[in-house]
Amino acid sequence: MIPMLLSGLAAIGFIAFSAMFLIWLERKISAWIQNRMGPMMTGFHGTLQPIADTIKLLLKEDIVPKGVDFLSWWLAPFFVTVPVVMAFLVIPFSPKWIALDLNVGVVYICSVTSLCVLGIFMAGWGSNNKYSLLGGMRSAAQIISYEVPLLLSVLLVVMEAGTLSMQGIIHAQSHGWFILKPHLTLAFLIYFISATAEVNRVPFDIPEAESELVAGYHTEYSGMKFAMFFVAEYTNMFIISAIATTLFLGGWQGPWLPGVVWFLLKSYGVIVLLMWMRWTLPRVRMDQMMSFAWKVLTPIALLNILISGWFMVK
Amino acid sequence: MGDLVTINMGPQHPSTHGVLYLELQLDGEVVVGCKTHLGYLHRSIEKIAENRTYTQFIPFTDRLDYLASMNNNLGYCLAVEKLLNVAVTPRAQYLRVIIAELNRVVSHLVAIGTFAQDLGAYATPLFYAFSDREKIVELFDSICGSRLTYNYMRIGGVSGDIPAGTEQVIKDFIKYERKQLIEYNELLTYNAIFLARSKNIGILSKEAAINYSVTGPILRASGVKWDLRKEEPYLVYDQFNFDIPVGTVGDSWDRFKVKLDEIEQSLRIIEQAIGAIPEGNPVSKVNRVFRGTGEIYLRTENPRGELGFYLVAEGGFNPTRCKIRSPSFSNLSALEELIKGLNISDAVCVLGSLDIVMGEIDR
Numbered sequence: 239m240i241p242m243l244l245s246g247l248a249a250i251g252f253i254a255f256s257a258m259f260l261i262w263l264e265r266k267i268s269a270w271i272q273n274r275m276g277p278m279m280t281g282f283h284g285t286l287q288p289i290a291d292t293i294k295l296l297l298k299e300d301i302v303p304k305g306v307d308f309l310s311w312w313l314a315p316f317f318v319t320v321p322v323v324m325a326f327l328v329i330p331f332s333p334k335w336i337a338l339d340l341n342v343g344v345v346y347i348c349s350v351t352s353l354c355v356l357g358i359f360m361a362g363w364g365s366n367n368k369y370s371l372l373g374g375m376r377s378a379a380q381i382i383s384y385e386v387p388l389l390l391s392v393l394l395v396v397m398e399a400g401t402l403s404m405q406g407i408i409h410a411q412s413h414g415w416f417i418l419k420p421h422l423t424l425a426f427l428i429y430f431i432s433a434t435a436e437v438n439r440v441p442f443d444i445p446e447a448e449s450e451l452v453a454g455y456h457t458e459y460s461g462m463k464f465a466m467f468f469v470a471e472y473t474n475m476f477i478i479s480a481i482a483t484t485l486f487l488g489g490w491q492g493p494w495l496p497g498v499v500w501f502l503l504k505s506y507g508v509i510v511l512l513m514w515m516r517w518t519l520p521r522v523r524m525d526q527m528m529s530f531a532w533k534v535l536t537p538i539a540l541l542n543i544l545i546s547g548w549f550m551v552k
Numbered sequence: 553m554g555d556l557v558t559i560n561m562g563p564q565h566p567s568t569h570g571v572l573y574l575e576l577q578l579d580g581e582v583v584v585g586c587k588t589h590l591g592y593l594h595r596s597i598e599k600i601a602e603n604r605t606y607t608q609f610i611p612f613t614d615r616l617d618y619l620a621s622m623n624n625n626l627g628y629c630l631a632v633e634k635l636l637n638v639a640v641t642p643r644a645q646y647l648r649v650i651i652a653e654l655n656r657v658v659s660h661l662v663a664i665g666t667f668a669q670d671l672g673a674y675a676t677p678l679f680y681a682f683s684d685r686e687k688i689v690e691l692f693d694s695i696c697g698s699r700l701t702y703n704y705m706r707i708g709g710v711s712g713d714i715p716a717g718t719e720q721v722i723k724d725f726i727k728y729e730r731k732q733l734i735e736y737n738e739l740l741t742y743n744a745i746f747l748a749r750s751k752n753i754g755i756l757s758k759e760a761a762i763n764y765s766v767t768g769p770i771l772r773a774s775g776v777k778w779d780l781r782k783e784e785p786y787l788v789y790d791q792f793n794f795d796i797p798v799g800t801v802g803d804s805w806d807r808f809k810v811k812l813d814e815i816e817q818s819l820r821i822i823e824q825a826i827g828a829i830p831e832g833n834p835v836s837k838v839n840r841v842f843r844g845t846g847e848i849y850l851r852t853e854n855p856r857g858e859l860g861f862y863l864v865a866e867g868g869f870n871p872t873r874c875k876i877r878s879p880s881f882s883n884l885s886a887l888e889e890l891i892k893g894l895n896i897s898d899a900v901c902v903l904g905s906l907d908i909v910m911g912e913i914d915r
Contacts, residue, residue, distance in 0.1 A: 272679035368559050372581065372896075440674060441745055444897075520745045521672025523897045524581060 249326040257472040258288035263506075264472075264513050271517045298461035303366060306458070310364030315459070315466035317357030322473045324350045329480045330404045332490045332497030343404035344396060344485075348389060351436070351477060354470065355381040361467070362455040373454025376444050376524060380435055383531040384442075388432035390539035391425040394546060395485045398422060408489035415488040421546040426486045428539050430508075433478040435527065437471065440516040444524050479508035556584065559896075563592045567670045567900045570910030572884075576899070583899050586888045593914040601874035606632050606707060606842045609874070614701035616859075616878060616912040619662050622655035622692070623854045624912075625705035630786060631850040631861035632707050636842050643832040644709035645788050650722070650825045651695070651704065652787075653818040657729065658688045659855035660769075660811045660818075663907040667808055668740055670904030671749050677740055684732055687725055691718065707842065709835035719826055726819050733816060741809060750805040754890040754902035757802060764886040767879050768857025770906060773810045774802035780853035792824045804905035811907070843867055856880050856907060878912035 262277070262285060269276030277284025302311070328343040330336040340346050355378055362374015396402055398419070399410035416422040435442035456467045483489055483504040490497030522530070562573040571592035577585030597616065601609045613624040626648055633640060640648075665681030689699050695714050696704040704711050740746050756766065761774040771778055779796045781789040797813035799806030844865045851860035857879025864873040883906050890906075891899040 268675065272676050273683060274679065368557060440672065443672065517674055517676050518739070519673065520668065520740075520743065520749060521897075522745055523749060523895060525895065526748055 249323060253323060253326065253469065253473050256476050257469040258292070260472040260475065260509065261288050261291070261468070263509075264516075267510065267513045268517045271514070292465065295461055295465040300461045300463065301458075303458050305366040307364040307366065310360035312364075314357045314361035314364055315463045315470075317360055318354050318470040319357075319466045321350045321353040321357075322470050322477065325477050328404050329477070330408060330484060330489055331501050333405070335498055336405060339403055339405045341406075342402045344392060344402045344407070347404075347477070347481060348385075348392060351474065352381065352385055354474065357470075358455050361459065365455070365458040367458050369453075370455050370457050373457070377438065377455060379524075380438070380442065380444060380527065383528055384432040384435040384535075387428050387531060387535035387539045388436060390536065390543060391429040391432065392481075392485060394422065394425045394539075394543055397543070397547060397550060404484050404489075407485060408491060411488045412491060415486065415491075417486040421542055422486065424538070424542050426482070428535055428542070429482060429486070432531075432535060433482065434512060434515070435531070437474045437478055437512075439475070439512055441519045441522050442527055443516075443521055444527060475509055475512060476505060479505040479512070482508050563589075567904065569666065569903070569908055572903075572908065572910055572913075574903075576896070578896065581896050583891050583894055583896060586891055586899075588884065588888060591914055593910045595915065597915045598874050598876055601871060603870060605869045606636070606871070609870075610705065610707075611701065611703045614703055616876065616915065617659075617854060617856060617880065617909045618700060618911045619909055620655050620659040620855045621700065621702045622651050622704060623659075623852065624859060625702065626652050627850070627852040627854065627859045628861055629705040629707050630852060631848055631863055632842070634850050635846055635848040635863050635865055636707070636844040638708045638838055638842075639836055640709055641832050641834065641836050642788075642830045644834045644836065646825050646829045647710050647714060647834055648705065649787050649789065649792075650822050650829075651692075651710070653821045653825075654688050654691070654722070656818045656855045657815050657822075658685045660815050661685045663811050663855075664736065664740075664808065667804075667901075667904040667907065668746075670900050671746065673740070673746075677736070680732070680735070680739070684729060687721075687728070691721055691725070694718070706835060708838035709833075711835075713834045719829075722822060722826055726823055729815070729819060733812065736812060741812065747805065749897075750808060750901060750905070751803060752801065753804045753898045754894065754905065755801060755803045756886055756890060760886065760889065761802065764889075765882045766857070766886055767882060768854065769810045769814060770807055770857070770883050770886075772796060773799035773806035775799055780851060780858060784851075786850075786852060788825075789821075791828075792821045794818075794820050804901050807905040807907070841869060843869060851877070854879055856909065856912075857883060859912075876912075876915060878915065880908040880910075881913045884908050884913060 265284070265287070266276045277287040280286040280290050325347050327338050328336065328340050328347050330339070358377045359374045362370045362377065365371070395407060395416055398416060399407040401407060401410065417426050438444070456464060459467060483501060487504045490501040492500035557578045559576045559578055560573065561576050562568040563571040568574065573589040573592065575587040575589065576583050595615070597612050600612055610625055610628060613628045614621040616624045632638070661681040661684050665678035668677035669675065692702055693699050695718065696702045696711060756770065756774050758774050758776055761771050761776060775798055777796050777798050780786070782796060794817045797810050797817065799810050845867045847864050849860060849862045851858045858877065859879055860877035862875040862877070863871045866872045887903060887906060890902050894902065
């Protein structure tokens, strides 16, 4: 009981810290890309900026607009945040550091992370705002569509490793990362694109498209509720990067440094890639994105499974 | 057809470029109806003109198209000069051309940056464009002491000569901006997502463009080669070599590309003008107070299209009527037809490509 509690606390602590770090990192990376300095005033190179932001958000008045659907409005932030915490259960930071090495770890993490869409749609529906509703509907359509190619690409990794356990998949990569095998490189690309859509990042940031929908599903949220959406978004980003690291980049394996360092380095590397994309690319349109998921990514992923599967059983 | 949803886009909305209010009828995400509401920035500038002397009204023209204040100043001053028969020294004419073209570059940079922002390229192109713009804004600051509302042109010339070293700064800027234009092409123009978002979106045909009396880059993007600097040369524009970029399809991408190409052409004009500035006085010897009679309409090529001033004078110190024909107003009128049947994302794209400035629409 006690170790479980402790690991839960550690996970929540890590989520808070990681989200803060990522927010700082994103502001810095965007600044570097745009020839700016980014936050500089609070602490060394603005490192305390996220804390200042948190304090500001905590002290803000919690505004409830008229006519909200009370239950879904109040529950939405929790429905977005809780799955994120749950996903940390099976993330293998190092050979020892994993809260629970489920033998269906991959299935668990994929199903838990896709619960977020529920919270997003509740927020869009409950806000009593047309922009929020559009954002929520877009988000539901997007996340559900991209779940398909994402799971298909993950399936290939499972076929290759022969196990559903997160640690097992890492052990299967002890003779070479999965990303180095051609059919899995393709799977990684599909995973990366779908995961980008899954966490609503540019070029797939359609649900919260600022220039169209103001802020999408969280337009009406302020203060700490908004912060919960924000933390969930950034932690989701960490989770998809952690999954990419585990499934394709050899997890915690690496020379000299301890496993946890390798794991975090690889995960944050993937995140930096996501941020780089965000500050460079424009946004695609809703219908373009949907047809890309169903007409391009899904067939490729299916063919990939079919062909590599045939080679595997041959 | 399902139930229609009415969405009030604006007056406060991230991508309506000011206080434009669009009442959109949506069927799902498709725009089936659009009603434009104006007037949130109305300051009755035309009426103010009737109560000021000719010189006093110049600062108010700054507030029309606030991204191209110099060009507005120029248009108004040219109209008054024609009305009152004021001669302008050659040096002033060259300075005016250089300044007006620099302002055109700046204005197009903002248009490009905000258009990319509307397409969801988060802030990066906008910051690139604004840091280029900053160089010119600082130059204008050193010339006339102001960063946005310049009030630099005067009836009969300009308010003062350019400070020493300005020519070198402008030459450096031309070199720098040419490199930047390559970067914009790499970052935006030929980016696959950018093309997918703006190609064949909001096609404005030649005939429709003329019927809506659309002018400027938007008219030229539809394939009409019409530029007042060539057709009715004012100042000394007939002495320079430059091309008029035209589009082929008239879609949002063409409107973007024409603006990008016009920056290069403006740089060419500045390059030629800067080497040929004649010596002399930048201000003609004119009266302090003007009185005149008559009617005059004069149009100039502003960054956003034709800016026309119609002045009626009946001998007093101030005009009895001043009508301003602002380019953005006519350009915006094409919006309702263009965005019908488009996705809401494309509607934002079309609005961004029309590049309106509310200051001159509401006046």
